[in-house]
Amino acid sequence: MSRDFGKVAVLLGGSSAEREVSLKSGNAVHNALVQAGVDAHQFDPAHQPLHELMQGQFARVFIALHGRGGEDGTLQGALEFMGLPYTGSGVLGSALAMDKVRCKHLFQVAGLRTSPYVVVDKNSAYDSQAIMAQLGHVMVKPSHEGSSIGMAEAHTAQQLKQALQDAFQFDDQVLVEQWLSGREFTVSILADKALPVIEMRTPSGFYDYQAKYQSSTTEYFCPADISAEQTAQLQEMALHAFNLVGAKGWGRVDAMQGDDGEFYLLEVNTVPGMTEKSLVPMAAKAQGIEFSELVQRILEQTL
Structure with a gap:
């Protein structure tokens, strides 16, 4: 399958507050694609103007940029203007998912439980x-x-x-x-299907930046220790939220369980982390999908 992809740009780094995480994600994705025989090249928009994608004769783009300028629809619009296929959500889905306030408004209108x-x-x-x-x-x-x-x-x-x-x-x-003081969960989405639910537990009280990327005390349970009925309910809720904001291809939906036992939606991520500690690869592995296959499956969505 790798020869069908042509020359692939892995967009990483960028100039958002999440640059360091994006560099790790992009490196992991790039290495996996190269090992799979894909003609993949790293491309950092913080140092290379986007028009060089055209000059470099790239066939498609794997977006590993987190935050503004990569995950908010602006990059997606530029790539569409250039006629370059790219991974993940389109302009509207990216913009809405990145906007936590408008996501909350949408969840409320759609009757999806949120704090x-x-x-x-x-x-x-x-x-x-x-x-x-x-x-x-x-x-x-x-x-x-x-x-x-x-x-x-x-x-x-x-x-x-x-x-x-x-x-x-x-x-x-x-x-x-x-504030929700209950258990914290995430549901990864791949090709319109929900992967096994993950529960994150951290002594810090909530799953913050340190718990995500620096702590050695954060615990992950995949699949999460909840009933089959609760798993199905959470996966259905996540898919509903993902589709509601117009997200596509792959992503992640975060939720919490309140003291009342009910699930509450937090947010939708259209370019989640792809580092060695990231949640989407963890959920994919629980489904029998290794990292190399995962990145190829995401890239296949551009064909």
């Missing part, structure tokens, strides 16, 4: 006391960042104020979400 929330704009007045009175213990998230960048929890109005100031360094719009 109560408030949206705070950088240049608008807000009352941190009123927000805490409404939501209690909260999680603060920049609307357009991934890899848990800029996220923080707050128990008091003063902590919320500081968390918002920190989050505004990354985004002009911030999501303040009621």
Whole structure:
């Protein structure tokens, strides 16, 4: 199959806050493709203008860019303009999934369970006391960042104020979400099918940047220790959310189980991590799909 792909650009790095993670993902993808006999080449848009993809006569693109400029629809639009097939979601699906606030709005309208929330704009007045009175213990998230960048929890109005100031360094719009203290899960999607559910457990309280990429104490359970009925419910919920935002090809949907035992959607990821500690490869392996086959399957979607 590898000879059918032609010359492949693996887009990695970029200039978003997730550059370091993207470099790891892109390196892993590139190495796997090369070992499989694919004519794959690394391409970092932070150092190479996109028009060089045309000059380099690339046939297709594997997107391993996380965050803005890679996962938000802007790159996808540029590649479509150039007529280059690319992996993953299109312009609209990428843009919507990257926007946590609009995702929450969509989940609510579609009747998909998600934690109560408030949206705070950088240049608008807000009352941190009123927000805490409404939501209690909260999680603060920049609307357009991934890899848990800029996220923080707050128990008091003063902590919320500081968390918002920190989050505004990354985004002009911030999501303040009621804290969920239950178990944390993720469902990987590959070719319109849900892979085995993974549960993540970390002593830090939530699955933040350190727990994802630096900690040796984070535990992963794949498949997750939940009933067959709960697994099916969570997979169906994840697929619904994935399709709702217009995502395609492959990705990941994160959720939590509240104290009430119900599942609550967190967000949709259209270019999830592909590092050695990443969740999509872990779920694929539990399904009998090794990393090399996984990256080829994702690339096959461009044919």
